[in-house]
Amino acid sequence: MKDTEEIVEYLRTNKEVLRDNFGVTRLGIFGSFVRHSQRISSDIDLVVDFEKERKNIHAFLRLKRFLEKELSRNVDMGFEHSLKPVVRENIKESILYV
Numbered sequence: 001m002k003d004t005e006e007i008v009e010y011l012r013t014n015k016e017v018l019r020d021n022f023g024v025t026r027l028g029i030f031g032s033f034v035r036h037s038q039r040i041s042s043d044i045d046l047v048v049d050f051e052k053e054r055k056n057i058h059a060f061l062r063l064k065r066f067l068e069k070e071l072s073r074n075v076d077m078g079f080e081h082s083l084k085p086v087v088r089e090n091i092k093e094s095i096l097y098v
Contacts, residue, residue, distance in 0.1 A: 002071060004033045007044060010071065011098040022063045023054030028080070028095040035094070043074035047083070047095060 002010075011018075011027060018024040031045030032038040046067070050059055060077070067075045080088065080095075 002073065004029075004036060004038070007033060007071060008096065008098055014070075015098065018063070022059050022066070023051040024063065025049050025051055026097065028097040030091045030095045031076075034096050043076045044071060046075060046077045047080040047091075048077055049079065049081075 007029065011029070015024075015027075018027065026047075026049040028047045029044065030047065032042045033044055044067070048060075048063065049055075064075050064077050067077075083091070
């Protein structure tokens with residue numbers, strides 16, 4: 001099982017790959033991995049933003065599948081701006097941007 005530090009290190013190390021291949025401009029992790037309360041079945045919660053011209057459902061799904069394969073874990077991903085206001089306020093302080 002990958003721990004938080006391994007996941008963050010992978011994301012930071014591969015920032016350029018994520019930008020070049022998927023158009024990722026901003027990526028943050030939150031949830032159980034940031035709180036260090038993850039379980040063996042926990043998914044990785046991410047917020048993501050893309051370059052405007054590359055922001056589409058295909059890039060989103062390709063990135064999700066890519067990260068699930070690379071991190072060997074399910075990934076729950078969303079756009080920060082599209083989160084419900086209550087959810088956004090609850091997680092905003094805990095998002096760890098890489």
